[in-house]
Amino acid sequence: MTGTTDTAPLAVRAAAPPVLDEPSSASGLTWRALATADAAELAALVAVVEDADGVPYRTAVEEVVDELEAPWRDLSLDTRVGVDAEGRMRAWMSVDAPPGDESVVRVFLGGGVDPAWRGRGIGRELVRWATGRARQVLATCGKDAPARIATHAEDVATGTVRLYRAAGLTPIRYYTEMRRPLSGPLPPVPALDGLRVVPWSPELDDAVRLAHNEAFADHWGSEPRTAEQWAQGRSMFAPTWSFVAVDDSGEVAGYALSGRFEQDWDVAGYRSGYTELLGVRRAWRGRxxxxxxxxxxxxxxxxxxxxxxxxxxxTANPSGAHGLYAALGYEVAHSSTMLSIEV
Incomplete structure (x- = not known):
């Protein structure tokens, strides 16, 4: 950036606009902040966008509620929704800065435009607004570390990828979703010397959070999760599908936490369980x-x-997870990309 160096404070490197212009109303939309009461209508719009983009999942209204109710978010500053003359939502955008970030301070962008309203420059306006707001968040976060403005995009949503790339975000990391049929023989459960696998329980939950923070400390793009972050966004959590590996003293060695995304089943054409988090602390790896x-x-x-x-x-997981999953019968189903501006 002009006038800055890599060693400049984040408040300088962020190059935040002192005043953030609202998205243009030239397209025929009126802009306001989102509110928690908007969850149902926003979820309906998200579903329309996901269907048009051909992504193999759907976001449930409960997940939208989770996002809007995150206690660290200021919806008045960090969200915008565009409504038409009849008051119907046609586009939205949000920025979200996880509060636990330490080594890399991140701000994530997310949004979409009703396919019937595309081609009017609305997406460009939203991304312009969001990147400006993200820079403001970084400049005022009170942290001084490398920073990242990022978004995840499904690779099938080519228009979304083009939009973000035009705004200066470039691919930085690649991800795959994998699946394994359960109709045939399942891999045996190996005996674990000094460990046992037990069902997840609320009493173990914070110990699992701390184990997760430790297990993923050496993973690219992972940052510690505060207790507040850990508790948020659990509307799809499936306790009876979640398990923890503990030693004889009850210390957590590893964990597998699952989600039950029933809203995805009709789109996918099958019923599935989703392992959302899987981790093993370093001292117990290789066992x-x-x-x-x-x-x-x-x-x-x-x-x-x-x-x-x-x-x-x-796909670049340092623990060799991709190879492990393939050996257990998982195959790639679809892929996505993280695009970013490194600050």
Whole structure:
């Protein structure tokens, strides 16, 4: 950036606009901030966008509520929704800065435009607004570390990828979603020396959070999760499909936490369980803890009539997770990309 160096404070590097212009109303939309009461209508718009983009999932209204109710977010500053003359939502955008970030301070962008209203420059206006707001968030976050303005885009949503790339975000990381059929033989659950796999419980939850922060400390793009972050966004959490590996003293060695995304099943054409978080602390790696957890999870899914086990993975995961999943029968189903501006 002009006038800055890599060692400049984040408040300088962020190059935040002192005044943030609202998205243009030239397209025929009127702009305002989102409110929690908008969740149902926003979820309906999100579904229309997801259908038009051909993504293989749907966002439930409960997930939208989770996002809007995150206690660290200021919806008045960090969200915008465009409504037409009849008051119907046609486009939205939000920025979200996870509060636990330490080594890299991140702001994530997310939004969309009703396909009937595309081609009018609305997406460009929203991304312009969002990147400006993200820079303001970074400049005032009170932290001084490398920073990132980022978004995730499904690779099938080519228009979305082009839009963000035109705004200066470039691909930085690639992810795949993998699935394994549960109709045939399942991998055996290996015996774990000094460990046992137990069902997740509320009493174990914070210990699992701390184990997750430790297990992912060496993973690109991962930052510690505060207790507040950990508790937020659990509307799809499936406790009976979630398991923890503990030693004889009850110390957590690894974990597999699952989600039940029933709204995706009609789109996908099958029922599935989704392993949202899987991790093993460094001291217990190389002892088949992840295999035991995944094999246990598969059995829980199959017992409840699921056709597939699913999970997502960073293709450059340093633990060799991609190869492990492939060896257990998981195959790539679809892919996505993280695009970013490094600040």
């Amino acid at each position: 088949k803890v992840a295999v035991a957890l995944l094999a246990t999870v598969m059995r829980a899914y199959a017992t409840d009539g699921m056709a597939y086990a699913e999970l997502g993975v960073d």
